[in-house]
Amino acid sequence: MRILVIEDEKKVAEFIGNGLAEEGYAVDAAHDGEQGYFLASTSEYDVILLDVMLPKIDGITLCTKLRAEDCQTPILMLTAKDAVKDKVRGLDAGADDYVTKPFAFEELLARIRSLLRKKYLHQGTRFQVDDLVLDTATHTVTRAGAVIPLSVKEYALLEYLMGNAGSVVTRAMISEHVWDINFDTFTNVIDVYISYLRNKIDKGQKTRLIHTVRGRGYVLKS
Amino acid sequence: MIKSIRLRFIFWYTLILAVTFSAFAFVLYFHVSTSLKNELDDVLLTKAEGIARSINTYWDTEKMDALRHGARKNVFSKINNSNFLKIAGRWVEERSNDAELMDISVQIYKPDGKLIASSPNAPPELNISEKILPVLVTRKTFYEDRHIPVAQDAFLDLRVLQIPVLENGKAAYIVQVAAPLESIWTALQGLKFILFLLLPVTVVLASMFAGEFLASITLKPLKAMIGTARQITAENMSLRIPPPETKDEIRQLAETFNDMLEKIHRVLISQKQFIQDVSHELRTPLTIMRGELEVALKRPRSPEEYGAILQSNLDEVMKIAKLLEELLALARLDNSTTGLTREPTNITTLMRDILDDMGILARQKGIGIEFTFRDEITAPLDRDKIMRAFINLLDNAIKYTHDNGKIAVDVRRDDSGAIITVSDTGIGIPEPDLPRIFDRFYQVDKSRSSAGFGLGLSIAKAIIDAHGGSIRVASDQSQGTTFLISLPMEGHNPR
């Protein structure tokens, strides 16, 4: 897995590079927009981490440019928290996800994993984990053949968990991707929804599928 | 005191109108009553004179007849002549019913006050008062107001005129005419009612309505302004009061208010920008610290690795501390209450001290500093703050000048005070950035000055401004940059 980090603040680029390398990723770093563009368009990467504020070519412009040139690599934006506009503009420019500075390193890792998964998972309409099946075409969920009725939010949450099956998703990822909301206090609501899902999916079953990863988030796996 | 401007307006409006109208009413009443009396007096005089003339003519004709019948000459005097008395009596009987005389009563007296004849409409109680008889001889007319009892508790008010009719300089008889004052009184009564009751009530009512109306049209634009002002909050500070079409105090008020809003708005915007800038500057070191620490904690590491991480974190902490310190310095300079502590300072010596220290930094880059001065200048300065301003300027000059460049510092005096120039042969500042380099957090190129925050020049400018001085910049990207500072010799704080 190769990751390109485009970040002008050298020390930031450095710790991201070191941390990712320790996770087994191959990392290239670029310190301005031009260098980043050069690397992104000449080599093949699995994920690009892109800072918004960059010298020479800024992150948004670079993102638009890469997408215009048919680069399909998932792009994760690194933004400044107060600039809500940055996020919207980043997503509009074709970025797949974003994290706000200062971010938790685990958060960054989880999002990178999610992007990689998205890239390699074939976009089928059926997700299956153990005997739990979710059909995105009919919006039905069954476990061992028995249909499980879910509310709209519960369904969306389960779809997100199954899409990331096997890897940890953080509460922040859930609130942003399922609810489109980004507050710390909102994570309590997510815990409540998770317990609803558990009641419907895991209650009375031999194997439990929804696991809590302490201090990090949740993971769906058999 | 009346609190409401509206009530006050109505009160004063009513009061002024009431005073004006009552003054007018009094004058009018006085004028009407005197002119009515004068008119009556004129009528009475005309009548009395007419009667005298008529009686005399009557007497003259009678006299001619008597002469023809051979009467004695001395009999023709009217005085003490029984014939005349008879004739006057007859005249009164025949003529006093004339429509011409109307309700004017006529009485004829002898000069001694004895009644000769009396018209039927004359009140029997009316006589001629003894005391006026001597006066009448010398005076041609005598008016008086008489209050005559006609019955039990009933009185008649009369305007009475007596005129003596003379014969050879002696009073022959007295004509007394009298008219009831009643008609004048009823006329005046009506007028009184109108002037002193109807008019005040009307004026007060009308002026209350008019006052209310005037108050409301005057206050209407104010009301509109209040409505708009209420809608203005921190979120929609761009709202403005539409100034009224008029050119008056209300418009001035609206304009003043709008000006004030504009100022507050600008302060709010710059405040917001400032907070954004500060949090932005804090974000980078925090991201680094958090990221490095989290990565470090993922697994056990060697002491060398921990050492490197701690050192790097310390650097970031120092950066944040520096930012805080600089922000504090700016805040203190903004706060006018903590003024400068000025003392007579020799600028030349001060500059030499600074250059001794900064020279070490310059030498590391092979940059030479040339110091020239024409005068020893002493000015009242806050030594520490001024030092900081010059250090910031020199720090920039060194930072933004290539290795082996040159820096020149010059101190001299001119009419306005001390002039200090700091020029370098560095990379220069692009023309479009020049107006903004004194702004807080402004940096021409983030990447070429990543160590700083862009506060150095704003601090320097704030210090120089506080001293009542000024700082200007000229730059050429091929030649370098020159900062020109002037400091006044007399120390008076500008604020």
Ligand SMILES: Nc1ncnc2c1ncn2[C@@H]1O[C@H](COP(=O)(O)OP(=O)(O)OP(=O)(O)O)[C@@H](O)[C@H]1O
């Ligand atoms: N002598 C100079 N030559 C060229 N550019 C300069 C010079 N002085 C200032 N500048 C430009 O003006 C900007 C603002 O200067 P300022 O001193 O306020 O901030 P800084 O030097 O970037 O950071 P700080 O002084 O806070 O450490 C600088 O970023 C630089 O681009």
Ligand SMILES: [Mg+2]
């Ligand atoms: Mg500086």
